[in-house]
Amino acid sequence: MIETADLRRSYGPVAAVAGVDLQMRRGEVLALLGPNGAGKTTTVEILEGYRRRDSGTVRVLGQDPERAGRSWRARRGVVLQDNGDLDDLTVAECMHHFAAFYPRPANPGDLTERIGLGGCSAALVRTLSGGQRRRLDVALGLVGRPELLFLDEPTTGFDPEARRGFWSLVRDLAAQGTSIMLTTHYLDEAEALADRVAVINRGRIVACGPPADIGDRRQGEAEVSWQGPDGRQRVRTAAPTALVSRLRAQFGGEVPALEVRRPSLEDAYLRLIGPADGAGGGAGAGR
Amino acid sequence: MTAASPAVTAGSGPGRSQQVRSDARLFALATLARGRIELLQFFRSRDAVVFTLALPVVMLALLASVFSGTVGSTGVAYSRVYTAGLLAGGLASTSFLNLGTTIAGERDTGALKRLAGTPMPPAAYFLGKVILVLAASGLEIAAMLLVGHFAYGVALPASPGRWWTFTWVTVLGGTAMSLIGVAASSLPRTGRSAAAVLNLPFLVMEFLSGVFVPFTALSPGLYTAAGVFPLRWIAEGYRAALLPSGFARVEAGHAWNFEMMALVPALWCVVGLVVSARTFRWTKRGE
Numbered sequence: 169m170i171e172t173a174d175l176r177r178s179y180g181p182v183a184a185v186a187g188v189d190l191q192m193r194r195g196e197v198l199a200l201l202g203p204n205g206a207g208k209t210t211t212v213e214i215l216e217g218y219r220r221r222d223s224g225t226v227r228v229l230g231q232d233p234e235r236a237g238r239s240w241r242a243r244r245g246v247v248l249q250d251n252g253d254l255d256d257l258t259v260a261e262c263m264h265h266f267a268a269f270y271p272r273p274a275n276p277g278d279l280t281e282r283i284g285l286g287g288c289s290a291a292l293v294r295t296l297s298g299g300q301r302r303r304l305d306v307a308l309g310l311v312g313r314p315e316l317l318f319l320d321e322p323t324t325g326f327d328p329e330a331r332r333g334f335w336s337l338v339r340d341l342a343a344q345g346t347s348i349m350l351t352t353h354y355l356d357e358a359e360a361l362a363d364r365v366a367v368i369n370r371g372r373i374v375a376c377g378p379p380a381d382i383g384d385r386r387q388g389e390a391e392v393s394w395q396g397p398d399g400r401q402r403v404r405t406a407a408p409t410a411l412v413s414r415l416r417a418q419f420g421g422e423v424p425a426l427e428v429r430r431p432s433l434e435d436a437y438l439r440l441i442g443p444a445d446g447a448g449g450g451a452g453a454g455r
Numbered sequence: 456m457t458a459a460s461p462a463v464t465a466g467s468g469p470g471r472s473q474q475v476r477s478d479a480r481l482f483a484l485a486t487l488a489r490g491r492i493e494l495l496q497f498f499r500s501r502d503a504v505v506f507t508l509a510l511p512v513v514m515l516a517l518l519a520s521v522f523s524g525t526v527g528s529t530g531v532a533y534s535r536v537y538t539a540g541l542l543a544g545g546l547a548s549t550s551f552l553n554l555g556t557t558i559a560g561e562r563d564t565g566a567l568k569r570l571a572g573t574p575m576p577p578a579a580y581f582l583g584k585v586i587l588v589l590a591a592s593g594l595e596i597a598a599m600l601l602v603g604h605f606a607y608g609v610a611l612p613a614s615p616g617r618w619w620t621f622t623w624v625t626v627l628g629g630t631a632m633s634l635i636g637v638a639a640s641s642l643p644r645t646g647r648s649a650a651a652v653l654n655l656p657f658l659v660m661e662f663l664s665g666v667f668v669p670f671t672a673l674s675p676g677l678y679t680a681a682g683v684f685p686l687r688w689i690a691e692g693y694r695a696a697l698l699p700s701g702f703a704r705v706e707a708g709h710a711w712n713f714e715m716m717a718l719v720p721a722l723w724c725v726v727g728l729v730v731s732a733r734t735f736r737w738t739k740r741g742e
Contacts (some may be wrong), residue, residue: 248565256499
C-alpha cells in the first residue's frame, strides 16, 4: 500500500526528512507520531503527492506519487488539516460537487447519512460545529471511495465526546477495509485506533510497531504503587510480579489500592523523542 | 456529535452499481461542477455582487456630474465617453480584480489545496473561473449599457460591425485581464490582503487608461505610456463601438487604432498565460 526507502527532503540546510523507511500494509491503520517539526507533514505530503522529494523511493498504491495521474488520485482520499473553505455552500452541495471528480463515487446522500450529517445536508458549512465540519472533511475525502485515506490531525480541537464519536467512525472505516494513514498529536488516539504506530523524530523513523510494543513498553520497568502505612508507596521494577507476591505476603492478602502500571505509550514516546528542544538545529544528530 | 452509525462504507458500494465514468465524461462533469460552484459562491455573497455591479455605475453618475459638457468639437458629451471608459473598468474589475482576489482567497483558505488532492482536472478549475467571469462581466456590461443608454443617451452599437467590435473587444480584453488576474493572485501574501494589494495597481491602470479622467485630459506622454496596459485599448474599443465615428478624430492617432486594440490585449494574454503557468500554486507560499 505504502512503501518508502531512504526518503529525503531538505529545505535549505534543514533536513526535514532524513531517510525515512516506512511500510504500510493494505487494510492497516498506521499512525504517524512525532513532535512539531519532526518531518511528519513533509513525509505525509510527499506520500499524498503534494510535495516533491529530494531522493529515495516512494510507492503509494503501486505508483510514485510525483508521477501518478488522476486515476491514482481517485484511489486515495486526503483529509487535510484545518480548512476554512466551502463556507458559503451547503453540505449537500459540497458532497455532490466533490463526487463529480471521481470515476466511481459513493452516493452523496447515502454517505452524508452514514457519516452522521444527514440532518444538516441543507445547512451552510459556516453554520456547522467543529466536529460536524471535520466529519464533512472526512466525507469529502471518502466520496471517491478510496482504498487509502490520509487523515491529518483529524480531531484537533475536539471535545472528548466528539473525539470518541470520530474514533468510532474511523474504526468503522477500517473495518470496511479502508487503509488509513493517520497523523496525530494525541497518543491516546494513536493507541485507540492504530494497528501500528511509527514515531518520527528529526526526520527519521525512530520506532515502528504495534502501540503496545513501542519503545521499551514491553521490557521496561513497571511502576508498582500501593497504600502503605506511611502513605502511598511507588516502586519502579523490572519484576513487578515478584514484588506483588512479596507485598501480598507482607500484607497477608489484599494489598491496599494496588496498582501496576506499564510504561504508557506517552512514556515510551517521550523517551523516544528525547528532550523537547535538546540538540537544537542538528537534524538527525546522534543517530 | 452523534455516534457513528455502524456502516460507514468507503469500499464497495451497496446495490446501485454504477458504471465507471469515462475520462471525457469526468472532464465534462468536473467542469460543470466547478462552474456551478463558482456561480453559487458568487451569487451567495449577495452584498459583494451588488457592490461590484454598482461601483462603475455610481462612478459613472459621479464623474458625469463633475465633467459636464462635450469633448472638444466632437459634440459628444463626457458622460458618454465615461460610459465607454467605465464599461472597460467594470470589465477589468469583474475579470482581473475578481479572479486576483478570489483565487488568492481560495489559496489562503486551503480550497485550492483540497481540490489539488482530488482527481479534478486542473483545466476544469480554470473553466469554472471562465464561467464565473462570463456571468459577472455579462451582468456588469448589461447594467452599464442600460444606465448609459437610459441616463446618458448612449446609443447601443448601431450596426453589426459595431456589435462585432464590442464583442471581440470584450472577449479578448476580458481574457487578457482574467489571465493577468490569475497571475496576480500569487502576489498577495494572504487572502485578506489581496484586495488591498491588487487595488493599487488596478487603480493606477484605470487612471492612466482614461477610465476616471477623460483620456483627453491626460498628458500625451502618460497616455502613450498607458498604451502598455490592455485596459487603455479596451476603453478605446468600447468608444469605437459606442460613440459616433466622428469622435475618432480626438483619439491619440486621430483614428480608431484597431490593430493595437487587438495586439496589446493579445500580447497580455500570452504573458498572463505564461506567467500563470509558471507561478500558479495550489498551496500557500512555503507549503
